[in-house]
Structures are given as structure tokens and as C-alpha cells.
Amino acid sequence: MNTTSDVNSIDSLWMRAERVPLARIPTPIESCSYQFGTNRLFIKRDDLTDCPMSGNKIRKLEYLVGEALMQNCDTLVTCGGVQSNHARATAIVARRLGFGCVLVLSGDEPGESDGNLLLAKMSGADIRIHPDASSEVRSDRMHCIADDLRQLGRRPYVMTSGGSDEVGVLGYVSAAQELAGDLANVAPNVSTVVVPLGSGGTYVGMLLGARLFGLNVNVIGATVDGTPDTWRPKVTDYLNRSIARWQFDISINDLSIELIPAVGKGYALSSEAEIQFITEFAGQTGIFLDPVYTGKTLYAFDRAFKDGQIKTEGDVLFIHTGGLFGLFPKKELINQFLHKT
Numbered sequence: 095m096n097t098t099s100d101v102n103s104i105d106s107l108w109m110r111a112e113r114v115p116l117a118r119i120p121t122p123i124e125s126c127s128y129q130f131g132t133n134r135l136f137i138k139r140d141d142l143t144d145c146p147m148s149g150n151k152i153r154k155l156e157y158l159v160g161e162a163l164m165q166n167c168d169t170l171v172t173c174g175g176v177q178s179n180h181a182r183a184t185a186i187v188a189r190r191l192g193f194g195c196v197l198v199l200s201g202d203e204p205g206e207s208d209g210n211l212l213l214a215k216m217s218g219a220d221i222r223i224h225p226d227a228s229s230e231v232r233s234d235r236m237h238c239i240a241d242d243l244r245q246l247g248r249r250p251y252v253m254t255s256g257g258s259d260e261v262g263v264l265g266y267v268s269a270a271q272e273l274a275g276d277l278a279n280v281a282p283n284v285s286t287v288v289v290p291l292g293s294g295g296t297y298v299g300m301l302l303g304a305r306l307f308g309l310n311v312n313v314i315g316a317t318v319d320g321t322p323d324t325w326r327p328k329v330t331d332y333l334n335r336s337i338a339r340w341q342f343d344i345s346i347n348d349l350s351i352e353l354i355p356a357v358g359k360g361y362a363l364s365s366e367a368e369i370q371f372i373t374e375f376a377g378q379t380g381i382f383l384d385p386v387y388t389g390k391t392l393y394a395f396d397r398a399f400k401d402g403q404i405k406t407e408g409d410v411l412f413i414h415t416g417g418l419f420g421l422f423p424k425k426e427l428i429n430q431f432l433h434k435t
């Protein structure tokens with residue numbers, strides 16, 4: 095339950111944090127024909143925050159862009175893989191709001207752009223692709239670019255990969271507040287909330303928000319890049335930084351970090367079983383999961399549930415964080431699977 099001081103600190107939080115409304119929220123919550131045993135599956139459709147500015151990134155960008163404006167910045171600089179949803183969303187938001195935009199992307203430049211990269215290019219972002227750049231190299235590159243921009247009289251705002259910092263986290267603290275209303279009205283028996291964990295902001299925000307808004311649920315993060323063991327200390331650190339920055343009246347000991355492995359063959363690498371799951375899920379429900387985040391997450395949760403590693407008393411709520419455009423660069427794999435069936 096909320097304590098009075100929790101509520102006070104939250105009220106003052108929304109006054110202290112700048113937010114630019116970008117997302118079409120509240121997003122719908124739907125009951126799904128897919129079930130986990132006798133437990134129902136609900137899906138919160140954060141893939142519908144807006145198209146093509148869709149997905150979880152838009153909720154984070156509302157606060158990140160708010161901070162950028164507060165700091166009087168005029169250029170958004172961020173990074174990710176070549177098919178980064180966050181980079182694509184940032185490029186579009188920048189174009190819509192009149193910011194400049196520089197994206198530092200790692201991976202191989204495809205002969206022909208597809209998916210998120212295609213949309214980011216079409217949005218006019220300045221794109222710098224570095225094959226094999228580690229997250230440290232990308233971060234260094236961003237800061238060098240920011241220095242260059244300052245020399246030119248620009249005012250850059252540098253965002254971490256996935257927009258997962260103490261500002262971006264507010265997107266999912268506020269999503270948890272929205273979810274509290276959804277659960278009370280539509281899905282009162284939900285006891286488990288599942289989200290993908292890629293750069294951490296969605297999971298950490300939801301975990302904090304669930305506590306702040308008194309949601310009686312376990313929040314499970316499915317690690318789609320790295321493992322639960324590598325993520326646990328990073329999640330703890332991120333929670334601590336967020337609690338300190340916004341002075342949340344909660345102790346880290348009150349939070350239960352529950353993570354399941356979902357990376358499979360590797361970040362953004364798809365197994366045939368994952369592709370089969372995504373394809374069958376679309377065929378059964380009419381809802382498209384992406385191969386990098388949401389598909390791996392629900393597939394891993396499904397496996398863990400069927401193997402008895404996860405038990406849930408009540409219904410399950412999955413936050414569909416978007417990623418639709420990531421399906422298209424995987425079209426060959428999907429086609430191979432479709433031809434087999």
C-alpha cells in the first residue's frame with residue numbers, strides 16, 4: 095500500500111519532472127486468447143503508443159525530451175544497434191519537435207536499409223555506423239560528437255542506449271500508475287507482470303512504480319541481452335540511482351528483483367523455435383511480437399511456465415513494448431519457417 099509520504103513524493107515528482115506529451119496514452123489493455131494453463135494472459139498494448147513512434151521508447155522520450163528542453167538543448171544524440179527502436183523513435187521525435195539528431199549505431203551497414211534503420215534515415219537523422227562498436231565505444235563516440243557540436247555552437251543532449259537513465263525511467267514509473275488503474279478496472283486477478291529487459295529502463299521503472307502505486311504484483315524482467323546474473327547488480331545500481339535522484343521514499347530491500355533468461359542464441363539472434371512462436375502467436379492472436387524483445391520475452395516466459403520454473407497464482411500481464419519494425423529485417427527467417435508449415 096502507498097504510505098502518505100510515498101504519495102507526497104510522487105505528487106511532487108510529477109511537478110519536478112518535465113514531460114513533453116508524445117505517447118498516445120493510456121494504452122489499451124486486452125485479454126488474449128493465449129493462456130498460461132488456467133491463467134489468463136492480458137496484454138498492455140504499449141506497441142500502440144503511436145505509429146511509427148511506437149513502443150516503450152516513447153514513454154521514456156517524453157521525460158528525456160522534457161529534460162533536454164529544460165536544459166535548452168537543440169540536438170538529440172543517442173546510440174544503439176543498427177536496428178535500434180530507441181534510435182528510430184528518437185530520430186522521429188527530433189524531426190517532429192525541431193531538434194537536430196545524431197545517431198551512433200553499431201553493426202554492419204546493410205546494402206539496403208530496412209526496418210528501423212530505414213525509418214531513422216527517412217527522418218533525416220545524421221547516422222554514424224560503427225561496425226562492432228561496444229557500448230563503451232558508442233558512449234565515447236557520442237561524447238566526442240557532443241564536443242564537436244558544442245564547437246559549432248549547438249547544444250547537444252546525450253542519451254544513453256535505450257534511453258535508460260534516471261530520467262527515462264520515469265516513463266515506466268508513470269506507466270505503472272496507469273497500470274494500477276487498468277488492473278483495478280479490467281484485470282483484477284493479475285499477479286504477474288512480464289516485461290522485456292534490454293537496457294533496463296522499462297523493468298526498473300515498472301518495479302519502482304509497482305511499489306509506489308501499490309500494485310500487488312510480481313514484476314518479472316526477461317533478459318534479452320545478457321543474463322539474469324549479469325543484470326542483477328546493474329538493476330540494483332539503476333534502482334539506487336533512480337531512488338536517489340527522485341527521492342522516492344522506498345528502500346531497495348522492499349523490491350524483489352525477478353529475472354528470467356531470454357537471450358537465447360544471443361542479442362538480436364533468433365532461434366527457429368522463437369520464430370515459430372512469434373509466427374504462431376500472430377496466427378492465433380493477430381498480435382505481432384518482435385524478434386529481439388517481445389518475442390524472446392514471451393517465448394522464454396512460456397517455456398519457463400511450461401517447465402514449472404515459474405508458477406503464478408493469478409493472471410499474467412505482458413507489456414507489449416513494440417518493436418514491429420524489427421520483424422522486417424528478419425523476413426527471410428520468417429519466410430523459411432512459413433514455407434515449412
Ligand SMILES: Cc1ncc(COP(=O)(O)O)c(C=O)c1O
Nearest residue numbers: 179292293294295296387415417
Ligand atoms: C521494442 C522494445 N522492447 C523492449 C525493450 C527493452 O526495454 P528496456 O531497454 O527499457 O529494457 C526495447 C529496447 O531495449 C525495445 O526496443
